[in-house]
Amino acid sequence: MTDELEISNNDLVELAVEAMENAYAPYSNFSVGSALATDSHYIFTGANIENASYGLTVCAERVAIFKAVSEGHTKIEKIAIVSSSGEFTYPCGACRQVLNEFAGSATVILGNNRGEIKTTTVKELLPHSFGPNDLT
Numbered sequence: 001m002t003d004e005l006e007i008s009n010n011d012l013v014e015l016a017v018e019a020m021e022n023a024y025a026p027y028s029n030f031s032v033g034s035a036l037a038t039d040s041h042y043i044f045t046g047a048n049i050e051n052a053s054y055g056l057t058v059c060a061e062r063v064a065i066f067k068a069v070s071e072g073h074t075k076i077e078k079i080a081i082v083s084s085s086g087e088f089t090y091p092c093g094a095c096r097q098v099l100n101e102f103a104g105s106a107t108v109i110l111g112n113n114r115g116e117i118k119t120t121t122v123k124e125l126l127p128h129s130f131g132p133n134d135l136t
């Protein structure tokens with residue numbers, strides 16, 4: 001059954017594109033935008049935030065996830081990612097681990113600048129993961 005409150009993949013990608021406008025990426029010139037939907041149908045967005053001390057950079061996906069979690073929304077159902085490359089941009093390894101924590105069953109939606117969308121899952125991106133259940 002389709003949940004009528006659920007945002008479409010296309011709309012989530014659109015929000016990720018809008019969020020990318022706020023990327024702070026003066027060092028890489030590589031902007032990334034992300035938008036996620038929680039199981040409570042809340043939407044959070046993020047953009048990558050770089051730093052003159054390069055290693056302190058935070059990826060767009062983690063900005064969006066931490067915004068959600070810090071507002072009390074710990075279950076993510078889907079997350080969209082776009083980048084200024086215009087090509088499908090997959091989340092980095094660190095983001096995959098953070099996705100595994102809060103979006104283990106989520107759909108990951110990638111958008112390019114030709115209006116195309118590709119979907120995958122966190123399980124597919126991070127097989128044989130170490131996660132919350134391994135500590136119980």
Ligand code: THU
Binds near residue numbers: 059
């Ligand atoms: N970046 C993201 O925001 N998400 C990813 O999953 C890959 C990389 C950012 C970090 C950095 O600001 C820029 O892209 C280049 O690595």
